[in-house]
Amino acid sequence: xxQVRIANIPRGSSFVQLSVLYIAxxxxxxGKLQExxxxxxxxxxxxxxxxxxxxxxxxxxxxxxxxxxxENLREDILRQSLGLGQASPEILFLHETEEPAGAWTILPxxxxxxxxxxxxLAWLFFCTEETLVDLKxxxxxxxxxxxxxxxxxxxxxxxxxxxxxxxxxxxxxxxxFLYPDxxxxxxxxxxxxxxxxxxxxxxxxxxxxTIDLKHEVALYIWDGGKGIKLTxxxxxxxxxxxxxxxxxxxxxxxxxxGKPVPVxxxxxxxxxxKKFHHDRVPIVWKTWGPQAxxxxxxxxxxxxxxxxxxxxVRNTERGHCGKMFAILKRMSSHHELQSIPWLVIVDDxxxxxxxxxxxxxxxxxxxxxxxxxxxxxxxLHTGGGYNYITGGGGIVLNREGLxxxxxxxxxxxxxxxxxxxILGMCFHSLGIxxxxxxxxxxxRPEDYAKGYLAHQxxxxxxxxxxxxxxxxxxxxxxxxxxxxxxxxxRDEL
Numbered sequence: 001x002x003q004v005r006i007a008n009i010p011r012g013s014s015f016v017q018l019s020v021l022y023i024a025x026x027x028x029x030x031g032k033l034q035e036x037x038x039x040x041x042x043x044x045x046x047x048x049x050x051x052x053x054x055x056x057x058x059x060x061x062x063x064x065x066x067x068x069x070x071e072n073l074r075e076d077i078l079r080q081s082l083g084l085g086q087a088s089p090e091i092l093f094l095h096e097t098e099e100p101a102g103a104w105t106i107l108p109x110x111x112x113x114x115x116x117x118x119x120x121l122a123w124l125f126f127c128t129e130e131t132l133v134d135l136k137x138x139x140x141x142x143x144x145x146x147x148x149x150x151x152x153x154x155x156x157x158x159x160x161x162x163x164x165x166x167x168x169x170x171x172x173x174x175x176x177f178l179y180p181d182x183x184x185x186x187x188x189x190x191x192x193x194x195x196x197x198x199x200x201x202x203x204x205x206x207x208x209x210t211i212d213l214k215h216e217v218a219l220y221i222w223d224g225g226k227g228i229k230l231t232x233x234x235x236x237x238x239x240x241x242x243x244x245x246x247x248x249x250x251x252x253x254x255x256x257x258g259k260p261v262p263v264x265x266x267x268x269x270x271x272x273x274k275k276f277h278h279d280r281v282p283i284v285w286k287t288w289g290p291q292a293x294x295x296x297x298x299x300x301x302x303x304x305x306x307x308x309x310x311x312x313v314r315n316t317e318r319g320h321c322g323k324m325f326a327i328l329k330r331m332s333s334h335h336e337l338q339s340i341p342w343l344v345i346v347d348d349x350x351x352x353x354x355x356x357x358x359x360x361x362x363x364x365x366x367x368x369x370x371x372x373x374x375x376x377x378x379x380l381h382t383g384g385g386y387n388y389i390t391g392g393g394g395i396v397l398n399r400e401g402l403x404x405x406x407x408x409x410x411x412x413x414x415x416x417x418x419x420x421x422i423l424g425m426c427f428h429s430l431g432i433x434x435x436x437x438x439x440x441x442x443x444r445p446e447d448y449a450k451g452y453l454a455h456q457x458x459x460x461x462x463x464x465x466x467x468x469x470x471x472x473x474x475x476x477x478x479x480x481x482x483x484x485x486x487x488x489x490r491d492e493l
Contacts (some may be wrong), residue, residue, distance in 0.1 A: 048143070049122060049123075049139055049142055049143035049147075050086045050087065050139065051080075051081045051084060051086045051087070051088070051089045051135055051139055052081075052086060052087035052088065052089055052120075053089075053120055053121055053122040053123065053147075054089050054121075054122070054123045054124075054125050054138070054139065054142065055089065055090050055092070055113070055117060055121050055123065055124050055125070056074075056077060056089055056090065056091040056092065056125050056127065057091075057092050057094065057106075057113070057124060057125070057126045057127070058070050058073060058074065058091060058092065058093050058094065058127055058128070058129070059094050059104060059106075059126065059127070059128045059129075059182065060093040060094050060095045060096075060129065061095055061104075061129075061433065061435060061436060062095040062100050062433045063364070063368070063433055063435050064365060064368065065257065065363045065364060065365075066095075066129060066435070067093075067095070069129035070093050070095075070129050073127070073129060073131070073133070074091050074093075076133070077089065077091060077133055077135055078091075080133075080134075080135035080136065081135060084135065084136055084139075092113065094106075094109075097109055097112070098112075099383070100433075101380070101385075101386065101387055101428060101434075102377065102380035102381075102383075102385060102387075104213070104375075104377075104387075104436070105210050105213060105377060105380050105381065106126070106213070106217060107196075107200055107217065107220060107381065108200070108205075108380065108381055108383065110193065110196055110197050110200055111197040111198075111200055111201050113193075113197075114193050114194055114197040115197075117190070117193075121190055122142070122147035122189065122190050123142050123147055123187050123188070123189060123190065124187065124188045124190070124193050125138070125142075125185060125186075125187045126182065126185065126186050126187070126188075127182075127183075127185040127186075127248070128182055128183050130183050130250055130251045131183055131184065131185045131248055131249075131250065131251075132240075132248060132249040132250065132251055133185065133247075133248055134246065134247050134248065137235070137245070137246070137247040138185075138247040138248065140247075141233070141235050141247045142187060145189070147189045147190055147191065148189075148191060149189065149191060150189055150191050150192040150195065150228050151187070151188070151189040151192060151228075151231060152180075152186075152187075152188055152189075152192060152218075152221050152228055152229070152230050152231060153180075153186060153187040153188075153230070153231050153233045153236070154179075154180025154181065154184065154185070154186035154187070154230055154231075154232070154233060154236055155180060155181040155184035155185075155186070155232070155233065155234075155236040155237065155238060155451075156178040156179075156180070156181075156230060156232035156451075157178065157179050157180065157181050157214070157449035157451050157452055158176070158177060158178055158179070158449060159177070159449060160446070160449075160450065161446070163443070163446075163447040163448075164443060164447060165211055165212050165215075165442070165443050165447050165448070166211075166212060166215050169215075169219070177218070177222075177229075178218070178229060178230040178232060179214050179215045179217070179218035179219075179230060180214055180217075180218065180230055180236075181214065181236075181238055181250075181449075181451060181452055182213070182214050183238065183250040183438075183455065184236045184237060184238050184248055184249070184250055185236050185247075185248040186236065192221075192228070196220075196221065205381040205382050206381075206382075207378070207379040207382060207385070208378075208379070208381060209376060209377065209378055210376060210377035210378070210380055210381075211376055218230055235247045235248070236248050237249045237250070238250045238252075238451065238454065238455045239252065239454075239455060250455045252455045252456075252457075254356065254359060254360075254457045255359075255360060255363055256359040256360065256362050256363065257362045257363040258362050259362060260355065260358040260359040260361070260362055261341075261342065261358045261359075261361040261362055262358070263291065263292070263293045263354060263355075263358055264293045264294065264340075265340060265341045265342055266292070266293075266294065266340070266341075266342040266343075266344060266354070266357065266358060266361070267294040267295075267296075267331065267337055267340040267342065267343050267344070268292045268294065268295040268296070268344050268346065268354075269295075269296055269298060269327045269331070269343065269344070269345045269346070270284060270295065270296065270297045270298065270346055270347070270348055270350075271298055271320060271323055271324075271327070271345065271346070271347055271348065272297050272298065272299045272308065272347075272348035273299050273300050273301075273315045274299060274300055274301040274303075274315070276348050276349075277299070277301075277303050277306060277308070279464075280348040280349050280464065281297060281306055281348055283349075283351075283464065283469050283470065284297075284348060286470065286486045287351060287469070287470065287473040287477075287486060288351065288352050288353065288354055288473065288477070291354035291355065292354055294337075294340060296309055297309065297348070298310075298311055298323060298326075298327055299315075300313075300314060300315035311323065311326035311327070311330065312326070313326050313415060314415065316415055316416035317416070318416055318418070319414070319415070319416035319417050319418050319419060320415075320416070320419045321412035321413075321414065321415060321416065321417035321418065321419040321422050322412055322414075322415030322416070323415075323419070324345065324412075324419035324422075324423070325411055325412055325419075327345060328343075328397075328402060328405065328406060329406065331343050331402060332402055332403070332406055340399075341366050341398055341399050342361060342366075342396065342397070342398055342399075343396070343397045343398070343399075343402060344357065344394055344395070344396050344397075345391070345394070345395045345397075346391075346394045346395075346460075347391060347392055347462065349392075349462060349463055349464045349469070350392060350393065350394055350460060350461075350462050351460060351461045351462070351469060351472055351473045351476075351477055352394055352459060352460040352477065353458070353459050353460070353477040353478075353479065355479055356439070356457065356458075356459045356477075356479070357394075357396075357459055357460075360437065360439070360459065361396070364398070364435075366398050366399065366400065367400065368398075368400065369398065369400045369401035369404050369430075369432045370396065370397065370398040370400070370401050370435065371389060371395075371396075371397060371401050371423075371427050371432055371433070371434055371435060372389065372395075372396040372397075372435040372437060373389035373390065373393055373394055373395050373396055373435075373436075373437065373440045374389065374390050374393040374436065374437065374438070374440040374441060374442055375387050375388070375389060375390075375434050375435075375436035376388055376389075376390045376424075376442075378421060378424075386424050386425050386428035387424055387428065387434035388420050388421050388423060388424020388425070388427075388434065389420060389423070389424065389434060390420055390442040391419060391420035391442075392442045392443070392462030392463065393440035393441050393442045393460045393461070393462055394440055394459070394460045395420065395423065401427070401432060404430055404432065405423075405426055405427065405430070408426060408429070408430055410422075410425070410426035410429060410430075437459070438456070439456060439457065439458050439459040439460075440458075440459050440460045441458060441460055441461045441462060442462050443461070443462060443463060444461055444462070444463050444465075444466075444467045444472065445461055445467075445472060445475075445476055446466075446467060453476075458476050458477065459477075460477070461476060461477070470486055473486075473487070474486065474487035
């Protein structure tokens with residue numbers, strides 16, 4: 001069906017009119033905007049920039065819903081270029097590259113992109129399916145910078161404190177390091193692209209994790225102080241802010257494609273163990289548990305008060321792969337579960353919005369194998385590796401994805417192998433796309449930049465450590481149309 005969207009946050013117009021153009025960077029210590037050097041004067045070479053000199057890279061995904069979203073963005077950009085009377089820009093979808101599994105990490109395919117660029121091209125502009133682009137003002141904005149110099153431009157994010165998702169980088173001053181909000185779009189000058197491409201080709205790359213790409217790209221470009229930092233450009237906006245002169249904005253409406261999936265069509269499997277029966281499990285029942293019509297708790301010990309189900313798999317301090325595959329086999333074979341189209345596997349300290357998840361799932365065709373959540377990567381910079389859905393934010397499978405997984409015979413190397421990574425390896429070997437949704441979160445709200453969460457309607461968060469889970473749920477995941485005693489009681493919070 002044609003995509004329909006519902007908004008918890010009001011959506012502005014498609015394009016934001018540019019009234020006053022200025023280039024600035026954010027001084028994090030003062031919160032003030034400061035003028036940048038390096039702008040070209042009117043009439044300079046860069047002032048004649050055209051849309052054809054911008055190469056667009058859309059961080060698209062190989063799934064019919066996401067391809068449709070990317071196609072809509074491309075058609076909109078091409079329509080705008082026609083209206084400007086300019087030659088159309090080239091637009092690359094990352095899922096169409098020769099290595100779609102690792103293309104989303106960008107750096108490994110940068111040399112290949114650079115080798116195809118025509119001589120007059122001045123900028124690479126990266127965006128997501130959710131980026132709203134005003135092409136006229138984007139061209140005007142980029143023309144203010146001399147593309148013959150190295151520029152790394154974007155909407156600035158910074159950490160309030162050192163965070164686990166960034167490996168506690170800059171623990172002595174995390175607010176000083178800026179990285180771009182990908183949904184607002186970001187740009188690299190051609191000169192910088194050429195240098196980074198050569199550097200990548202000349203450097204060996206270790207097996208490593210890709211967790212938060214926007215931060216990792218900024219670190220790579222900064223290169224420990226030998227490269228350049230992000231230049232903060234306020235016209236790369238996250239919200240349609242009138243009077244700010246936005247060249248881009250972020251579509252802040254929640255993605256849905258018609259009626260939400262009935263909650264009865266979603267089965268929630270909660271992984272727990274004896275030691276968390278009395279602290280984590282009660283939080284589930286106080287928050288999202290009552291919203292789930294089909295929910296089971298899997299533990300190493302039977303507890304009828306919850307109740308829990310034991311699967312004959314010993315508890316392990318890490319990994320939990322044995323328990324994961326036991327859950328998957330139960331979902332496949334148990335007669336009461338076989339008719340349920342969707343499976344969601346979460347930890348006992350995962351907080352999730354059931355209604356939002358049901359709305360999101362309306363965008364996916366159940367005939368396709370679906371493997372969905374927050375995507376991480378391992379070993380992708382070596383030209384191999386695989387993607388996986390990180391378990392804490394929730395792993396979503398549909399019946400067809402589950403059928404293909406179990407039919408493949410793929411299984412754990414040991415009971416304590418990392419369950420989410422093993423699943424990723426299995427789906428990668430089957431050629432099934434790992435679908436990323438940034439509304440799932442492996443960590444706590446405190447671990448993400450405030451500006452990043454400001455334009456999201458999140459589906460999940462993870463971890464009770466050093467936070468107040470009830471307050472997190474009520475502030476970030478509770479919807480007004482839901483009845484929740486805990487969110488309506490100040491005493492509980």
